[in-house]
Amino acid sequence: MILYLRHIFSTLFILIISQIAVFGDSKLIMITDSSCIFCKRWERDIGQIYPKTDIAEKFPLTRIEFNSNQKEALYSFKNILGTPTFIFLKDEVEIGRIEGFNDAEMFWWLVEDIMISSGLSSE
Numbered sequence: 001m002i003l004y005l006r007h008i009f010s011t012l013f014i015l016i017i018s019q020i021a022v023f024g025d026s027k028l029i030m031i032t033d034s035s036c037i038f039c040k041r042w043e044r045d046i047g048q049i050y051p052k053t054d055i056a057e058k059f060p061l062t063r064i065e066f067n068s069n070q071k072e073a074l075y076s077f078k079n080i081l082g083t084p085t086f087i088f089l090k091d092e093v094e095i096g097r098i099e100g101f102n103d104a105e106m107f108w109w110l111v112e113d114i115m116i117s118s119g120l121s122s123e
Contacts, residue, residue, distance in 0.1 A: 025092075028059040031085040033066035039084045042101040055111055058120065059088055088114055 032039045050056050066083050086098040096114030101107060115121035 026059050026088075026090045028055075028061045029087040029089065030061060030063045031066055031080055031083055031087070032063050033083040036066075036083040038101045042084055042107070045104045046101075046107060055115070088118075090118065090120075 030042075050061055081099060084101050087094055088096040095118040098107065098110045098114070112121065
């Protein structure tokens with residue numbers, strides 16, 4: 001089982017370059033799992049409104065299923081500890097990460113913190 005999990009972690013969080021190119025120079029990757037209650041809660045509380053936000057215009061969302069097996073690797077994510085994990089990329093470089101989901105207020109606070117620390121917001 002441990003070897004299987006290691007294999008998953010080493011190959012799981014990989015994007016095909018065509019997925020990356022679709023969204024320009026910035027994107028938000030959500031590592032999700034269909035059995036994750038926190039992912040379901042995020043979808044319920046944020047998932048429907050995220051595409052309508054200013055953040056979504058700057059960081060379009062791509063969901064990557066935790067159990068997917070994308071072998072055509074051109075970009076991999078390291079240190080994924082669980083789901084959901086939100087990875088903010090600018091010019092294919094990670095500028096911030098949110099691990100887990102508690103509630104909408106905390107999520108938006110963490111998003112704003114990432115925007116400020118990366119110089120994308122002035123507040």
